[in-house]
Amino acid sequence: MASAVVVENLTKLYRKYSQKRRFQTMKSALIRGDLFRQLRPEEVFLALEKVSFAVDKGETFGIIGSNGAGKSTLLKIIAGTLRSTYGKVVVDGRISALIELGAGFHPEISGRENIYINGIMLGLSKREIQRRYDDIVQFAELEEFIESPIKTYSTGMYLRLGFAIAINVDPDILLIDEIIAVGDEAFARKCLDKIKEFQWKKKTILIVSHSLGMINTLCNRAVWLKQGKIEQMGDPRRVVDAYLSHVAEKEERKLSRLHSQTLEKFALAEEAKLSEEAPPPATEYEKKRWGSREIEIREVKLLDKEGQERHIFTSGEPMEVRMTIYARNKIKDFVFGVGIFNSAGISCYGTNTHLEKLVPREISGEATVSFNIKRLDLIQGTYFLDVAAHQIDGTPYDYHRQLYTFRVQSLIPDVGVFRPQHKWSFSPNISFKKKQNKNKV
Amino acid sequence: MWRSLKSLLQYRGLIQALVSRELKARYRGSVLGFFWSFVNPLLLLLVYTFVFTVIFRPARIEGLTPYALFLFCGLLPWTWFSSSLLESSAVLSNNANLIQKVLFPADVLPCVNVFSNFIHFLLGLPILFAFLIYYRRPLNIYLLFFPAVILIQIIFTLGFAMFISSLSVHFRDIRDLLANLLTFWFFATPIIYPNTMIPERFRWVLDLNPMTHIMMGYQDTLFRGQLPHWKKLSVTFLVALALFYVGYFLFDRLRDSFAEEV
Numbered sequence: 001m002a003s004a005v006v007v008e009n010l011t012k013l014y015r016k017y018s019q020k021r022r023f024q025t026m027k028s029a030l031i032r033g034d035l036f037r038q039l040r041p042e043e044v045f046l047a048l049e050k051v052s053f054a055v056d057k058g059e060t061f062g063i064i065g066s067n068g069a070g071k072s073t074l075l076k077i078i079a080g081t082l083r084s085t086y087g088k089v090v091v092d093g094r095i096s097a098l099i100e101l102g103a104g105f106h107p108e109i110s111g112r113e114n115i116y117i118n119g120i121m122l123g124l125s126k127r128e129i130q131r132r133y134d135d136i137v138q139f140a141e142l143e144e145f146i147e148s149p150i151k152t153y154s155t156g157m158y159l160r161l162g163f164a165i166a167i168n169v170d171p172d173i174l175l176i177d178e179i180i181a182v183g184d185e186a187f188a189r190k191c192l193d194k195i196k197e198f199q200w201k202k203k204t205i206l207i208v209s210h211s212l213g214m215i216n217t218l219c220n221r222a223v224w225l226k227q228g229k230i231e232q233m234g235d236p237r238r239v240v241d242a243y244l245s246h247v248a249e250k251e252e253r254k255l256s257r258l259h260s261q262t263l264e265k266f267a268l269a270e271e272a273k274l275s276e277e278a279p280p281p282a283t284e285y286e287k288k289r290w291g292s293r294e295i296e297i298r299e300v301k302l303l304d305k306e307g308q309e310r311h312i313f314t315s316g317e318p319m320e321v322r323m324t325i326y327a328r329n330k331i332k333d334f335v336f337g338v339g340i341f342n343s344a345g346i347s348c349y350g351t352n353t354h355l356e357k358l359v360p361r362e363i364s365g366e367a368t369v370s371f372n373i374k375r376l377d378l379i380q381g382t383y384f385l386d387v388a389a390h391q392i393d394g395t396p397y398d399y400h401r402q403l404y405t406f407r408v409q410s411l412i413p414d415v416g417v418f419r420p421q422h423k424w425s426f427s428p429n430i431s432f433k434k435k436q437n438k439n440k441v
Numbered sequence: 442m443w444r445s446l447k448s449l450l451q452y453r454g455l456i457q458a459l460v461s462r463e464l465k466a467r468y469r470g471s472v473l474g475f476f477w478s479f480v481n482p483l484l485l486l487l488v489y490t491f492v493f494t495v496i497f498r499p500a501r502i503e504g505l506t507p508y509a510l511f512l513f514c515g516l517l518p519w520t521w522f523s524s525s526l527l528e529s530s531a532v533l534s535n536n537a538n539l540i541q542k543v544l545f546p547a548d549v550l551p552c553v554n555v556f557s558n559f560i561h562f563l564l565g566l567p568i569l570f571a572f573l574i575y576y577r578r579p580l581n582i583y584l585l586f587f588p589a590v591i592l593i594q595i596i597f598t599l600g601f602a603m604f605i606s607s608l609s610v611h612f613r614d615i616r617d618l619l620a621n622l623l624t625f626w627f628f629a630t631p632i633i634y635p636n637t638m639i640p641e642r643f644r645w646v647l648d649l650n651p652m653t654h655i656m657m658g659y660q661d662t663l664f665r666g667q668l669p670h671w672k673k674l675s676v677t678f679l680v681a682l683a684l685f686y687v688g689y690f691l692f693d694r695l696r697d698s699f700a701e702e703v
Contacts, residue, residue: 015701080544083697100542108466117458121545126454149469 002092004173004204005055005078009087012048012073012228047073048228050087055221057092058202062215062222062236064243069225071208075099075175078206093172093204096122101162107151111142111161114150118162122169132168139194140164141187160187167194173204178211212240213413248312248409255311255405262403263299288403291396295334295363295389299324302385302406313376315410315419321371323387330364334397338371339386340378341402348378348417354392377419380410442693449548456552463557478564482520486513493633505635510572514664515632515656517569518591521562522598522652523623528554529602530609530616537703547699548692551602559595569663579666586669590658593678597651600685607692610702630656651677651684 048070055061063071076082078089079097104121105114115136119129137146140160150158167174176195195218198205209215215222215236222236224243231246232239303320304310313319321338337352353360384402391397410419468474490509505511529551539545573580609615630652631639639647647653654670654677661669 081542082700095544097544100538103538103542104545106462106466108469109462113462113465117462120455120458121543 002057003054003090004057004059004092005061005206006090007054007074007078007087008052008089010048010051010074010077010084010089011046011086012070012077012082013044013085014047016043016045046228048077048084048225051225051228051230052087053223053230053233055204055206057204059221060199060205060207060219062219062239063206063208063225064210064212064215064222064240065225065231066247068227070228071225072099072177074225075177075206075208079175091173094123094169095173095175096166096169096171097175097177098163098166099175099177101159101166103162105150105158105162108149110149111137111146111153114161115146115165118165119169122165124169132170136161136164136168139168139190156184156187163191167191171203173206174198175206177208212244213411216240216411244409251407252310252312255407256309258405259311288401289399290401291388291390291398293398294329295325295327295331295397297323297387297389297398297400298326300385300387300400300404302404311405312407312409315378315380315408315412316375319373319376319406321373321385321387323369323371325363325367325369325389327363327365327367330362331397332360332362333391334360334363335388335390335392336369336371337386337388337390339388341384341386342378342417343382343384346417348383350386352388360392375421376408377421378408379414379416379419380408380412382407442690445548445693445696446689448546449552452546452549455546456549456556459549459553460557460560463553464560475564478561479568481561482513482517482565483568485516485520489516489633507576510576510578511635511660511664512633513569513572514660515630517562517565518594518656518659519627519630519632519652520565521558522594523627524561525555525558525598525602526605526619526623527616528558529606530619533606533610533699534613534703540703541700547696548603548689551606551692552599554606555595555598555602573663578664581666583662583666583668586658586671586674587662590655590662590669590674593658593674593681594655596678596685597655597681600681600688603685603688603692607688607695607699610695610699626650626652631660632656635660648673651680 051070051074063074065071073082075097076099077084078091079095079099080091081097081099102118104118106117109117112133115133116126116129119132120126124132137143140157140163142157142161145153145157150161153161174195195205199218205218207215207218219236221234222239223233224231224239226246232242301309301322301324302311302313303322304313305318307320323336325336327334335352335354337350337354339350340348342348383406385404385406386399386401387404388399389397390399464475468477471477473480486509489512493512494508532550532554533540533547536550539550540547605615605619609619629647629650631647636644636647636653636657654673658669658674661667
């Protein structure tokens with residue numbers, strides 16, 4: 001199949017902003033027509049490095065990656081607003097870029113006049129715009145306001161008009177950068193429908209998005225950019241999965257650092273307590289931990305099914321909360337408790353051994369308590385953990401208030417507090433479309 | 442460069458649309474609206490006439506009456522020239538969002554400046570011609586040279602605007618420099634005085650200034666009703682072409698740096 005967009009060895013350098021060699025750029029541009037030859041390596045920032053790929057006609061191609069990975073730069077170079085430093089881009093067909101919606105609008109003149117000028121900027125003739133004018137106004141839902149100057153528009157109206165113009169110029173190639181942020185729910189759905197219509201018409205689409213579910217369902221292929229380089233390319237499911245696990249790994253490292261910091265602080269506070277007679281001032285830390293310490297929770301670990309310590313779990317996975325306990329004397333009155341809170345501070349679940357009718361007999365010395373969750377059926381999000389040891393009447397031995405953090409990830413963006421195990425079933429006269437990737441692969 | 446120039450010609454429609462947008466936007470919300478295009482030069486003329494006929498009262502120089510009319514012949518095109526340049530010194534950074542965010546031919550912008558000021562110039566012409574007729578100036582065959590002078594000024598101004606606009610992206614200082622330069626230039630051009638007031642032996646200095654010949658072209662064709670010095674005008678035409686070439690070459694070379702520097 002013929003390619004609509006070919007990107008070859010694309011490299012983009014940005015000059016780091018410094019007052020010192022400001023005129024260097026101008027001088028080299030003037031003398032050689034090359035902006036970067038004269039700059040030293042430490043003066044430039046490498047936004048894209050030797051990126052090569054080809055997008056077939058009629059294909060929907062997704063670009064993912066974390067912030068600053070070069071996704072938008074890449075899209076802008078393909079659109080032609082930025083020039084690549086090295087390498088080349090070959091584009092076959094008319095491009096419309098949904099990157100900076102309404103960037104060319106003039107606030108003082110009416111929506112109608114802006115449609116004409118914007119259309120001309122996008123390469124349409126006056127007659128072509130006239131033909132599309134009604135469609136644009138209708139799509140933007142601005143019939144009432146089209147004669148008012150643009151400066152009176154709300155942000156949503158402004159973006160809607162920009163979107164409507166860009167999508168109605170009948171491009172062969174559509175570049176989209178995070179469009180779902182445009183307008184309200186209904187308009188977002190309309191945009192999505194329009195994109196699907198484009199797919200159906202066999203137009204080429206390039207999408208940059210952080211909404212991985214959308215990349216998964218819309219794209220035929222995807223590429224993952226990491227610090228300006230292609231990390232992986234191919235089937236969107238595989239690429240998204242690889243990207244997600246990379247993000248999870250990074251997140252894991254961050255959370256585990258946080259966890260060990262908490263433990264460190266905990267140890268330090270302990271020493272302080274032992275060495276000084278006077279109680280230390282109530283720090284923020286003190287508000288998060290209290291109790292007589294006759295029974296002390298010395299360590300809390302979150303473990304996965306292999307017994308590995310983790311801080312990111314996939315919804316539905318098993319999780320174990322393991323506490324290492326130390327009792328100074330023989331104690332006969334004790335309860336262990338666990339509580340899970342979401343980021344809004346809502347208690348998702350809480351229980352203790354007393355509530356579950358376990359009658360304490362005796363504890364002494366070092367011990368382990370494990371709280372095993374067979375299926376962590378929580379929705380995506382960040383959660384905080386309470387652990388506690390106390391007497392049956394509630395007098396605390398050692399209470400840890402939301403000292404531990406873990407994250408639950410999920411591909412399904414469902415809402416609520418927890419996810420009951422569920423399945424949909426339908427009578428035979430209801431049918432659903434298969435996901436596109438499946439018939440393609 | 443030639444390819445860019447060709448594509449610039451293809452953007453005629455865009456320039457036209459942007460010029461009309463500029464004019465519409467400028468008067469939007471004002472009571473007099475487009476009428477300002479007539480009133481502005483008229484008021485300017487009033488001020489100069491007052492200063493130079495009531496306060497200064499220059500010695501009567503032959504063939505300079507009415508002085509207001511003489512002044513107007515030069516002042517109108519000079520306003521076009523100087524405001525085009527002043528606006529183009531800021532036009533690229535003012536339209537940064539177009540340059541950075543949309544696929545937009547930057548060379549259109551200085552052209553829009555020059556042409557929207559040209560429209561103001563054209564709107565001032567009826568007033569000028571009304572005065573010419575009122576004072577019974579000889580409107581004769583030499584008026585045919587008038588469009589030629591305009592053409593020379595368009596080319597000259599365009600070239601200069603390209604030059605200024607692209608350089609001012611890198612040197613913001615140009616804006617302030619230019620304002621002062623234009624004041625100096627105004628007095629170094631025979632607009633408020635005829636070139637005959639300059640002693641013979643210094644006149645060659647005045648001749649080095651291309652604007653001298655353009656202004657005298659207007660004064661000859663409109664005010665004096667005589668054949669302009671077509672040799673000097675032809676040389677000025679060539680100078681204008683050369684300036685346009687240099688200005689456009691510079692603009693084209695610096696074009697890639699705009700998106701990152703504005």
